[in-house]
Amino acid sequence: MALTDSGRTHLAVLGSPIAHSLSPTLHAAAYDVLDLPWTYGRHEVASGGLDTFVAGLGPEWRGLSLTMPLKREVLPLLDRTTPLVDELGVANTVAFRAVGDAVLRCGANTDVQGLVRPVEALGHLPGEATVLGGGATATSALTAAVRLGAELVRVFLRDTAKAGPLVDLAVRLGVSLEVLPLGDLAGTRHGFVVSTLPGGAADELDLVPSGPDAVLFDVAYEPWPTAASTRWSAAGGRVLNGLDMLAEQAVGQIRFFLTGDEDELLPDEAAVRRAMRTAVGLPATIG
Numbered sequence: 324m325a326l327t328d329s330g331r332t333h334l335a336v337l338g339s340p341i342a343h344s345l346s347p348t349l350h351a352a353a354y355d356v357l358d359l360p361w362t363y364g365r366h367e368v369a370s371g372g373l374d375t376f377v378a379g380l381g382p383e384w385r386g387l388s389l390t391m392p393l394k395r396e397v398l399p400l401l402d403r404t405t406p407l408v409d410e411l412g413v414a415n416t417v418a419f420r421a422v423g424d425a426v427l428r429c430g431a432n433t434d435v436q437g438l439v440r441p442v443e444a445l446g447h448l449p450g451e452a453t454v455l456g457g458g459a460t461a462t463s464a465l466t467a468a469v470r471l472g473a474e475l476v477r478v479f480l481r482d483t484a485k486a487g488p489l490v491d492l493a494v495r496l497g498v499s500l501e502v503l504p505l506g507d508l509a510g511t512r513h514g515f516v517v518s519t520l521p522g523g524a525a526d527e528l529d530l531v532p533s534g535p536d537a538v539l540f541d542v543a544y545e546p547w548p549t550a551a552s553t554r555w556s557a558a559g560g561r562v563l564n565g566l567d568m569l570a571e572q573a574v575g576q577i578r579f580f581l582t583g584d585e586d587e588l589l590p591d592e593a594a595v596r597r598a599m600r601t602a603v604g605l606p607a608t609i610g
Contacts, residue, residue, distance in 0.1 A: 331385030331419060332361050334580065337376065338390030339369040343545045345566065345603050346388055349573045352602035356595045357577075361385065373397055377428070380419075386580040387417040388573075394459040401430040405585070408432050410495065411466060412488070413459045416576045420583060431579045434460060437572030438467035438517065438540065441563045444609035447538050448472045449515035455479050455505070455528070456519035457486055460542060464517040465489055469498045473515070477501045479508055513537060518551065526550035532560025542568050567609060570599045 336346040342365070350363040368376050370392040377387075377400055389397055394413045398404075401414065408414045414430035421427075442449075452468035454461050457480045468476050476498055478489055486502040493500035505528065512533040518525045522543035530539060530551050537560040541552050544565030552562045574596060575585040589595050597607045 333384045334386045335364040336388040337368040349599045352598040353595045356598045389415045402427040403429045405431045433572040433575030434463035436575040437568040440571045441567040451475045453477045453513045453516040460519040469496045475499045479505045
């Protein structure tokens with residue numbers, strides 16, 4: 324049975340904390356443009372609670388968006404996964420797909436798209452990249468940096484002993500990786516930085532752009548602007564924030580919910596994107 328014929332109309336974002344999430348605003352704007360009678364909410368689900376939540380869902384459910392701490396915990400619950408989920412060990416999207424009498428849980432990762440497309444829209448193709456943090460989003464950031472053309476990625480962590488998954492991924496991706504403590508940032512200029520640290524956690528770090536084309540992609544958006552992004556802009560660099568990522572990864576999620584393919588363009592996708600960005604206070608176009 325095709326997704327569009329399944330009759331499933333309920334979706335939601337899950338995670339903890341989740342009350343601040345703007346995903347319902349983004350998705351509602353998109354569904355309005357697409358004329359889809361879908362409802363999208365938010366639910367607080369802490370670590371260890373995902374299995375019980377999913378088991379309690381009824382046939383009206385079409386899909387889920389996942390944020391921390393659930394992007395890795397969902398993997399054992401999935402029946403099918405995209406190649407990117409298999410590569411990264413991280414999923415942020417679950418679509419419920421009817422196949423005969425069964426309903427399969429299909430997982431995708433649209434976080435990488437969420438990072439790549441805004442940077443491409445700025446026309447910035449870095450040869451080197453800096454990633455701050457080592458969690459699930461850092462995994463996507465490393466992959467996005469490679470897709471954007473980075474041949475060397477420097478990862479800065481509070482605890483460098485926790486870099487094992489990123490080191491393994493870098494080997495599979497064929498990219499050079501340097502793992503450094505956060506304290507080593509001081510005195511270094513950067514052309515492309517992705518901060519996956521929680522909101523405000525990068526505010527005391529010494530982040531200096533290498534020039535006017537340098538980009539800081541701070542995935543935080545609450546509170547915004549962060550002190551780090553303000554200093555970067557004042558020094559002449561360009562800034563993308565977590566809402567830029569959230570909007571683009573949501574586009575990929577809606578593609579996956581609607582068609583089962585996160586790469587298949589939506590009808591009038593340009594209008595969908597404009598509506599989503601405007602709904603959360605972003606300029607209608609990136610940059």
